Amino acid sequence: MIGLNWLAPYDFSPATILGYVLVLGFYGYGLLKMPEDNRPGSGRILVFVVGVMLCYGVMQTRFDYYSQYMFFIHRGQHLILHHLGPLLIALSNPLPVMQFLYSRIKPGIRRALSPLGWIYRFLQHPAVASFLFVGLIYFWLWPPIHFNAMLSRDLYWIMNWSMLLDGLLFWWLILDPRSPVSGNALGYGKRILLLALVAVPQIILGATIVFSQGMVYDVYEVCGRAWPMAPETDQLLGGLITWIPPAMMSILGILIILRRAMREDGKAFPYSEKLKATHS
Amino acid sequence: MNNPFRSRLSGRLSIIVVAMTTVILAGCFGDAKSWRSKDITGLMPELAFELTDASGDTVTADKTDGEIRMLFFGFTSCPDVCPATLRKLSRAVSGMPDQWQNDTRIIFVSVDPQRDTPERIKSYVDFFSDRAIGLTGEEKALRALSKRYRTTFGYDDPDAEGNYNVSHSGAVYVFDRKGNARLLFRPDLTIEDIRTDLVALAQESGV
Incomplete structure (x- = not known):
C-alpha cells in the first residue's frame, strides 16, 4: 500500500499521462516495426526509457507533492525535467526511430505538420536555444513569478512542461547524433561553446540563492512545507542544486562532444555518416 | 536550402x-493594482468546501456568500502563528468602519481534527472575534481543501505527553463576496495593511 501511495500521482493529470503513454507507445511501435539494422541496441533503449520515466516520475508520483512544498526538491524536479531526463533521452539517440515513424506519416499530414518544422528550426537556432534554456530557468525562478507559479495549478503545469520541452530541445541540439561534417547539425565547437555559456548564468543564479541573506522564495513558508525544515536550509540546498549539478552536466556534455569530435578527427567518413545515408 | x-x-x-x-x-x-497584500486574482479557484461547524452540522461555502471571507488553516493548540494571525485579523476587522464589519467573515479551519472538537474550536475562535467561525472535518476533506489552495499540513511525532506540533500554511486566503480568490495575506502583513485591503475589497464589491 505504501509503495502504491508513492507511485500514485499527487496531482493527477490525464494529459500528462497520455503524453507519456504516446511517447513510449510510438517509440515501442517504431522499435518493433523498423528495419533491424537501424534499430537501437538494448543499451540505448534502456537509456531512453530511463530518461522518459525519470521525467514521468517527478511529474506524476508522490515526488511531485514534495516538489510543491519543498524548495530544494522543486529544484531537484527541475534538474531532472530540464537537464538529466532530456540529456538521457537525447543521448539515447532516438533519431532512427523518429525517422522511421516520420516515414510512416502520410504525405498530406506531413505537409500540414511543416509549420511545426519552421518553429522547430527557429527554436533550434543556437542563440534562441541558449537564451531560452537559461531564460526559462531565470523566468520561473524570478521571485514574483515563482510565487505565482507555486500558487496557481495552471501555471505550475505550464512551468513544468515548458522546462521539460525546452530541456529536450536544448539537449537535442547539443547531442544531435548527426555529424556537422556531413550535415547541417551544429558544429562541435559551437556546441561546446554553448554548453560553457549556459553554465555561467546558472552558476551565478545558484550562487546568488546560496549566498542570499534573507528568504528569496517565501512561498514555501507561506504555504507550508511538506515537513518542518529550517527555511534557510531549504533555500541553501535548493541553491546548491541550481548551482552545482547543472554546471557538472555542462562539463559532462562538453566531454561527450569532445569524444565525438576526436573520433571523427581525420576520418574521411564520420561514424554517423552511415546513419544519414540510410535515410536520405 | x-x-x-x-x-x-x-x-x-x-x-x-x-x-x-x-x-x-x-x-x-x-502592476496597476495597488493592493498592500498579494493579489491572487485568477491564480486560485473560487471558495468551495464542505466541513463541519461548531454544532456538528455540515457547512458549505455558499452559506457565507455575500461576505468577504478570510480562510485560514491552523489548530487550536498552535503556540504562535494561529493566535497571532487570528488576533491580527480580528483587530483589522474591528477597526473597519461599522458598515463593513458585518460583511467580513474569518473562517478558521482546524487541520487537527484528532484533538480539535467542534466545541473546542468554537470557544477558541469566539475568544478572538465574533466575526470568526471555526470549522473542521475528516482528514481527507481537509487534505482536499488544502490541496485546492496549494498548501499542505503535516503532523510531528507526539512527545511523552502526547502533544505534537502541526505544520500548516501561515497565509490567509481572501475571497470576495462572490467567492473569487482575490488576496493572500502573508504573515508579515500589518493590521493596518490588512484593514486597508479589506475595506477596499468591501467597497469594490459593495452592496
Whole structure:
C-alpha cells in the first residue's frame, strides 16, 4: 500500500499521462516495426526509457507533492525535467526511430505538420536555444513569478512542461547524433561553446540563492512545507542544486562532444555518416 | 536550402525576436493594482468546501456568500502563528468602519481534527472575534481543501505527553463576496495593511 501511495500521482493529470503513454507507445511501435539494422541496441533503449520515466516520475508520483512544498526538491524536479531526463533521452539517440515513424506519416499530414518544422528550426537556432534554456530557468525562478507559479495549478503545469520541452530541445541540439561534417547539425565547437555559456548564468543564479541573506522564495513558508525544515536550509540546498549539478552536466556534455569530435578527427567518413545515408 | 543570405537573415531574425521577447516580458510585470497584500486574482479557484461547524452540522461555502471571507488553516493548540494571525485579523476587522464589519467573515479551519472538537474550536475562535467561525472535518476533506489552495499540513511525532506540533500554511486566503480568490495575506502583513485591503475589497464589491 505504501509503495502504491508513492507511485500514485499527487496531482493527477490525464494529459500528462497520455503524453507519456504516446511517447513510449510510438517509440515501442517504431522499435518493433523498423528495419533491424537501424534499430537501437538494448543499451540505448534502456537509456531512453530511463530518461522518459525519470521525467514521468517527478511529474506524476508522490515526488511531485514534495516538489510543491519543498524548495530544494522543486529544484531537484527541475534538474531532472530540464537537464538529466532530456540529456538521457537525447543521448539515447532516438533519431532512427523518429525517422522511421516520420516515414510512416502520410504525405498530406506531413505537409500540414511543416509549420511545426519552421518553429522547430527557429527554436533550434543556437542563440534562441541558449537564451531560452537559461531564460526559462531565470523566468520561473524570478521571485514574483515563482510565487505565482507555486500558487496557481495552471501555471505550475505550464512551468513544468515548458522546462521539460525546452530541456529536450536544448539537449537535442547539443547531442544531435548527426555529424556537422556531413550535415547541417551544429558544429562541435559551437556546441561546446554553448554548453560553457549556459553554465555561467546558472552558476551565478545558484550562487546568488546560496549566498542570499534573507528568504528569496517565501512561498514555501507561506504555504507550508511538506515537513518542518529550517527555511534557510531549504533555500541553501535548493541553491546548491541550481548551482552545482547543472554546471557538472555542462562539463559532462562538453566531454561527450569532445569524444565525438576526436573520433571523427581525420576520418574521411564520420561514424554517423552511415546513419544519414540510410535515410536520405 | 543552404542559401547563405537566408541563413544570415534567419540568424538576425532570431536575435530580433529574442530582444523583442525580453522587452515584452519585462512589460508584463508592471502592476496597476495597488493592493498592500498579494493579489491572487485568477491564480486560485473560487471558495468551495464542505466541513463541519461548531454544532456538528455540515457547512458549505455558499452559506457565507455575500461576505468577504478570510480562510485560514491552523489548530487550536498552535503556540504562535494561529493566535497571532487570528488576533491580527480580528483587530483589522474591528477597526473597519461599522458598515463593513458585518460583511467580513474569518473562517478558521482546524487541520487537527484528532484533538480539535467542534466545541473546542468554537470557544477558541469566539475568544478572538465574533466575526470568526471555526470549522473542521475528516482528514481527507481537509487534505482536499488544502490541496485546492496549494498548501499542505503535516503532523510531528507526539512527545511523552502526547502533544505534537502541526505544520500548516501561515497565509490567509481572501475571497470576495462572490467567492473569487482575490488576496493572500502573508504573515508579515500589518493590521493596518490588512484593514486597508479589506475595506477596499468591501467597497469594490459593495452592496
